[in-house]
Amino acid sequence: MLPKVTIIIPYNKDRGWLNEAIESVNNQSYRGEIELILSQSNNGVSHNLNQGIKQATGDYIKYLCDDDRLTVNSILDSVNAIQGYDFLHGRAVSFGDFNDVFTPPVINPNLNRMIIGNCMHGGSLMYHCSVFDRFGLFDETLTTGEEYDFNLKLLKGGAKLAYCNEILYEYRRHAEQKSLGHGVNQGLRQQQIKQIRLRYV
Numbered sequence: 001m002l003p004k005v006t007i008i009i010p011y012n013k014d015r016g017w018l019n020e021a022i023e024s025v026n027n028q029s030y031r032g033e034i035e036l037i038l039s040q041s042n043n044g045v046s047h048n049l050n051q052g053i054k055q056a057t058g059d060y061i062k063y064l065c066d067d068d069r070l071t072v073n074s075i076l077d078s079v080n081a082i083q084g085y086d087f088l089h090g091r092a093v094s095f096g097d098f099n100d101v102f103t104p105p106v107i108n109p110n111l112n113r114m115i116i117g118n119c120m121h122g123g124s125l126m127y128h129c130s131v132f133d134r135f136g137l138f139d140e141t142l143t144t145g146e147e148y149d150f151n152l153k154l155l156k157g158g159a160k161l162a163y164c165n166e167i168l169y170e171y172r173r174h175a176e177q178k179s180l181g182h183g184v185n186q187g188l189r190q191q192q193i194k195q196i197r198l199r200y201v
Contacts, residue, residue: 006035007036008063022036034058037055060128067172068123071167077090087151087154087162091167095170131154142192145189152196152200
């Protein structure tokens with residue numbers, strides 16, 4: 001029997017793209033069971049992710065931002081590649097205001113390499129459900145770099161990382177992006193990322 005996969009969409013409000021995100025889940029080529037959880041509150045990404053994880057019943061868990069989309073083979077390719085591993089990352093492509101393909105500069109980074117710079121695209125990630133029992137949940141005190149911190153924690157704890165060389169995720173480039181939007185204070189964001197890195201040095 002194929003593994004069950006949980007997709008969590010964490011969001012504060014529908015900015016007009018939520019239906020596209022949901023449609024990309026419904027259009028998956030994967031023939032196993034897919035559980036979709038919409039986790040909405042104004043308490044931040046980590047809180048919404050954690051609430052979704054607590055409800056999840058899948059063997060594998062993946063999150064999808066409300067303004068992005070999964071490629072049609074995302075779950076199939078991810079499940080095939082993650083077997084025997086704790087979590088997985090892969091390639092992604094942007095669309096909207098700017099189009100580009102993200103290919104990780106290092107496909108199997110260790111903790112030290114990840115501290116130097118994040119080598120993973122957050123949208124491409126998939127986790128085995130057991131990592132949340134072993135390592136805990138996302139840090140709800142963070143307002144940026146949430147998945148970066150969590151992945152550093154996994155690598156420090158010896159979790160096994162897989163890589164998929166397929167494009168797994170489509171991320172929308174637009175003015176309201178949480179990380180690269182026009183209203184984001186990049187200086188402050190970089191200070192916060194630096195504080196995350198210092199946790200694991």
